[in-house]
Amino acid sequence: MAGRMERLLSLMGAEGLEGFLITDPRNMYYFTGFSGGSMLLITRDAESILFVYGVNYEAAKVKVEGAQVELIEADENPIGRVVKRLEEMGVRSLGFDSLKASTYLKLKSSISRAELRDSGRLVWELRKIKDRTEILLMRRAAELTSMGMRRAMEVVEAGLTERMVAAEIEYEMRRTGSDGVAFDTIVSSGPDSAFPHGGCGDRVIRRGDFVLVDIGAKYMGYCSDLTRTFIMGDPSPKQRRIYEAVRKAQELAVNAARAGVKAKDVDRAAREHISGAGYGEHFVHGLGHGIGLDVHEPPRLSPRSRDVLVEGNVVTVEPGVYIPKFGGVRIEDTVLITADEAEKLTEAPVQMVL
């Protein structure tokens, strides 16, 4: 964890930032191993300080790495404390990550001399390249997610509600080691599968349905993301065509992805295939997104992305085709970008019929 703060300090140096105020809980966790802090102040010439309310103070003292822990009094606004420290240290330029506008305005009006700069992208520069520890944790999150999908394939059947399927998947992931879900589990069936983020409800799965299952376990803060779509019983020719277009598009995109390739070119590999099959207008989202402590993070795999993939990126590859009132298909894996390939961290059969 220590190397991370040093890397940020070096990026800060290059940009002339003397301090950095972190308020995003995931960023605090990234730098200190603890997410229960209120604000983290990183400075070039002094030890970093994590400001913590009483409710998390004892835990912070045990768990925080690489920063001193300072107790904030109940109902005290930590901004006051931050301003005091900045003045003591004579910080003249302060970067911040995802500050709320209200906090920004308070800070702005309290510090006269220091310049404030929206510098969240510096932290993303670090976070979008996973280090060895992170890759280990993401492999584990992906394994747990894969176990959830295998459980889905055992339990999905006509007559069961979407919610019951979700309950079984989440139970399997949880008892095998997941800390929770990375996002609301999607089990959407029949026409509802045409909503890419359809959640899950009390609809009863029927023969002939598409059943779209999009799940993610979480392990020590790290997310994973895996989608399979199944057809209950005999697929119609149209269902088969859509499924096959998406399956092949995902294969092409995974094969195209590796370090040095433009993210938009990976998107194009999938998009051209789907367009060629006649479903271009129904692929209504980007091909994928970076994933880590957040379920959606840089880089973006989309037609207008400017990102170039590099070793250590972990991204999703998830083309989909959604026909309103008919249904949708999405096939997704979480992959690790290496020099030679996109290595699938998630693992589940691509099986059309259940």
Added chain:
Amino acid sequence: MAGRMERLLSLMGAEGLEGFLITDPRNMYYFTGFSGGSMLLITRDAESILFVYGVNYEAAKVKVEGAQVELIEADENPIGRVVKRLEEMGVRSLGFDSLKASTYLKLKSSISRAELRDSGRLVWELRKIKDRTEILLMRRAAELTSMGMRRAMEVVEAGLTERMVAAEIEYEMRRTGSDGVAFDTIVSSGPDSAFPHGGCGDRVIRRGDFVLVDIGAKYMGYCSDLTRTFIMGDPSPKQRRIYEAVRKAQELAVNAARAGVKAKDVDRAAREHISGAGYGEHFVHGLGHGIGLDVHEPPRLSPRSRDVLVEGNVVTVEPGVYIPKFGGVRIEDTVLITADEAEKLTEAPVQMVL
């Protein structure tokens, strides 16, 4: 749902706001019934507009109430669209809720004529008083949570890991109708129960442990929050003293809470009892918090709170005592404030020994 936007418009009128930009997903859901939007623009003289990316566009068309839905192109920044609409409408004063500083700065530099005002508290004025529909949904969320606690009381035993207990509780809540957890389930045992937000891990529960179980189901967006602490087997005299102090403090606070009472006085009812028992310094957090679409929202029940409880508030009452390296006890219910009382929405025996 319709009445809510009208109530906001009336508050806006009183403050001279001609428009309101909502970016908090819970606030978007509160006003439109849909949380997949990117931004919601509410104006006094025109229909409100929800800006939605393609991925959620079809769902928005079906689900959004009380606003038109406008599609944002992939990679388009919705701020540009908002600015255009504001100029068309001639809006001169715009409130916002929880805008990010980066978005605020973009908006500020694009609109020359309109004044921007941090007005999130106006939405909280509405949200902290639950309407009839909300109370119904919160009752259901609380019922599901109560079922989870009953399951906990069945399964908690020496030899089981904290994680397995959490898995059983979450499975029970999910299959009986929960849409997911309102927050990370806490099952913390032995010395770890001294961390108020201890999460749950792979520690094996042993005889003599405190086991602190803090859970919340979610139903149609609404959260619930319920804590019980159990002692595995024969309590020591010290365990019994701590438990009894917390139990009585919670009872006193619930009895003190009703419309018209100051939130800090309810906090004091519990705090004085715990201090009298000699554990004042170990009650390291406020007595409770409002709960609704967010798990922590106004009003606050704490020593320095300025809130006065009113009918329709839903709040938690959760005193706790945490002795580092020894263990902690918290007892919590979610209650609805009425003219006469604090009605417990969550329901579970307050039982010391398991």
